[in-house]
Amino acid sequence: MSNETPNPKYRLLVLTDLSKASDMALRNAVQLAKAINGKVDVFHAKAPTSVVKFDNQLSAMRSIHHDYNKTQAKLENDIQELESAEGVRIGFKIAYGNVKNAIREHIKETKPDIAVLGKRKSKIIGFLGDGITNFVLNQCSTNVLITDEEQVFHSFNDLSxxxxxxxxxxxxxxxxxxxxxxxxxxxxxxxxxxxxxxxxxxxxxxxxxxxxxxxxxxxxxxxxxxxxxxxxxxxxxxxxxxxxxxxxxxxxxxxxxxxxxxxxxxxxxxxxx
The missing domain is CATH 3.40.50.620 (HUPs)
Structure with missing residues (x-):
């Protein structure tokens, strides 16, 4: 059964692209939140151009609506599984638009204490390049935790x-x-x-x-x-x-x-x- 963290001291925001690396980041964020009395939320931003295939406005709206429902179902399934296993409650939000602008505005609005991102093994050389990770580090005034897609903490207690x-x-x-x-x-x-x-x-x-x-x-x-x-x-x-x-x-x-x-x-x- 999921429980709301009473009076959380820290707010953790997991920025997800629905990859394996992001899934590991979410799992690590939950363990960190349990160790420091935190609350976890998930944010997924997507560019409409990655969804819309036609110029027709009605078709575009239908494509986005379909993609939203599909994305929402996946997030709900993944989150509910984690909530059940860890006894926590996790919120989430999905946004469409310029990805970097959406992330910056969401962080500005929600003011998380820690933004959490996953690092893909295949992109280890470029993960601090010109992408989302470097953007968050440069443009968003918050602590940033970067986790590896192959390393999940079972607990942050007694951490080295x-x-x-x-x-x-x-x-x-x-x-x-x-x-x-x-x-x-x-x-x-x-x-x-x-x-x-x-x-x-x-x-x-x-x-x-x-x-x-x-x-x-x-x-x-x-x-x-x-x-x-x-x-x-x-x-x-x-x-x-x-x-x-x-x-x-x-x-x-x-x-x-x-x-x-x-x-x-x-x-x-x-x-x-």
């Missing part, structure tokens, strides 16, 4: 957390506390260069620091240690995506960070400022 940086910064501290409060594992800090600040904003949190010397292979070494230390979730604060003058980079993920994210093979949480 890693942070890209030499300290736990104030931004995102609350959600990191909520993620780590159920377990006793120390938080791992992965950084490149001299670590002038190996302490932590919240002194109650135990940390282990891994510092890698600067160089062309620094990110490869960092990614390797993320895997070796069995880190299950890597958090990347937005401060790591600013230039030396403190300005946010136009492309939120630079090439070296993108390469590292591609190699770690675990869910990544980008923490907004």
């Amino acid at each position: 957390l890693g942070i890209f940086g030499d300290a736990i910064e104030k931004q995102g501290l609350e959600i990191l506390n909520d993620l780590s409060k159920a377990g006793n594992k120390p938080i791992k800090l992965f950084s490149v260069g001299e670590s002038a600040n190996a302490n932590v904003s919240n002194q109650e949190k135990r940390t282990i620091s891994y510092v890698f010397p600067e160089g062309s292979n620094a990110m490869d070494g960092l990614a390797s240690y993320v895997q070796k230390t069995q880190t299950q979730l890597l958090c990347i604060p937005s401060s790591k995506n600013k230039d030396q003058g403190g300005r946010q980079r136009k492309n939120i993920i630079d090439a070296s960070v993108r390469r590292m994210v591609q190699k770690v093979g675990i869910p990544v949480l980008f923490i907004a400022s």
Whole structure:
């Protein structure tokens, strides 16, 4: 039986394209919501041109109506199955129009704490390129969780957390506390260069620091240690995506960070400022 989460602390929004990767993202979002007292909603946006085959307005409306019913039936079936298995309630919405604009407006309207997207294995090289993922990271002011299509968490309790940086910064501290409060594992800090600040904003949190010397292979070494230390979730604060003058980079993920994210093979949480 599905139950509404009482007074949820966090709102999670799964952006789905109905793929296997999106299905895994939804399943991971449900587990995350259960761990941090969250509520999950699903949003699916589709361009009318992908549905409408004829210029006739009446035929176009019929095509969209037919596609809406088909999409609604699939979402309802998938969601009801998950609700029954996990004892949660999941809302959903379907929209037709420019996909990026629809996503931006929906996020602006609903103000989720975390947007959740799935990463397809076949598109691992380009998943932080010019598509929806990069658009959400650049244009939408929210935390973004990217999950892998082949990795489903049975629970986010006692999670092994890693942070890209030499300290736990104030931004995102609350959600990191909520993620780590159920377990006793120390938080791992992965950084490149001299670590002038190996302490932590919240002194109650135990940390282990891994510092890698600067160089062309620094990110490869960092990614390797993320895997070796069995880190299950890597958090990347937005401060790591600013230039030396403190300005946010136009492309939120630079090439070296993108390469590292591609190699770690675990869910990544980008923490907004």
